[in-house]
Amino acid sequence: MKLQLAIDLLNKEEAVKLAQEVEDFVDIVEIGTPIVINEGLPSVKLMRESLNNAQVLADLKIMDAAGYEVSQAVDFGADIVTILGVAEDSSIKSAIEEAHKNGKELLVDMIAVQNLEKRAIELDEMGADYIAVHTGYDLQAEGQSPLESLRTVKSVIKNSKVAVAGGIKPETIKSVADENPDLIIVGGGIANAENPREAAKYCRDVIDGK
Numbered sequence: 001m002k003l004q005l006a007i008d009l010l011n012k013e014e015a016v017k018l019a020q021e022v023e024d025f026v027d028i029v030e031i032g033t034p035i036v037i038n039e040g041l042p043s044v045k046l047m048r049e050s051l052n053n054a055q056v057l058a059d060l061k062i063m064d065a066a067g068y069e070v071s072q073a074v075d076f077g078a079d080i081v082t083i084l085g086v087a088e089d090s091s092i093k094s095a096i097e098e099a100h101k102n103g104k105e106l107l108v109d110m111i112a113v114q115n116l117e118k119r120a121i122e123l124d125e126m127g128a129d130y131i132a133v134h135t136g137y138d139l140q141a142e143g144q145s146p147l148e149s150l151r152t153v154k155s156v157i158k159n160s161k162v163a164v165a166g167g168i169k170p171e172t173i174k175s176v177a178d179e180n181p182d183l184i185i186v187g188g189g190i191a192n193a194e195n196p197r198e199a200a201k202y203c204r205d206v207i208d209g210k
């Protein structure tokens with residue numbers, strides 16, 4: 001099981017500082033959508049150049065022109081790029097093809113997908129590397145969590161890895177880890193913690209079963 005730190009609400013220099021502080025405990029560092037919107041792909045490049053071993057995920061949430069967008073993110077140093085599960089099949093397929101051509105991975109974000117089971121089966125067959133169930137900020141504000149969706153998607157896919165995101169905190173990560181996803185994504189639970197390094201270590205220990 002891998003741990004990803006999602007960084008959303010900082011500028012790129014602050015994001016690098018946070019990532020370096022917790023890099024020992026995380027497998028993947030995400031440059032979140034708000035950072036990409038505010039500062040563009042140079043934020044991905046700066047993160048890639050600033051880390052030692054962690055992979056860098058560019059949370060582009062691609063919807064169209066997918067092959068091109070993936071190629072750009074890869075050129076700027078992304079190891080994993082995200083696309084939305086509600087995108088057209090042709091977009092998903094070209095994104096997968098472009099990522100794999102470059103030895104990189106594609107994560108499909110299931111935010112706003114209505115029929116999770118059906119779409120997860122289709123994405124699995126298309127060859128998505130990760131299928132991520134995700135309760136976004138706006139539904140978190142309504143009290144929703146991604147646990148039930150995680151169970152649904154896990155029960156139907158055969159080849160893709162399953163990721164889970166949305167409001168996961170050190171206090172709740174154990175209940176998520178118990179479902180055995182391949183990747184747990186924690187954003188504010190680490191980034192907004194009083195001591196982010198301690199929060200990241202705690203999450204790592206739970207994932208490692210310590």
Ligand SMILES: O=C([C@H](O)CO)[C@H](O)[C@H](O)COP(=O)(O)O
Pocket residue numbers: 006007008032033034059135136137165166167168185186187188189
């Ligand atoms: O993808 C995200 C969200 O849509 C804002 O861009 C977050 O990175 C994701 O939800 C993880 O962050 P937390 O919910 O704060 O754990």
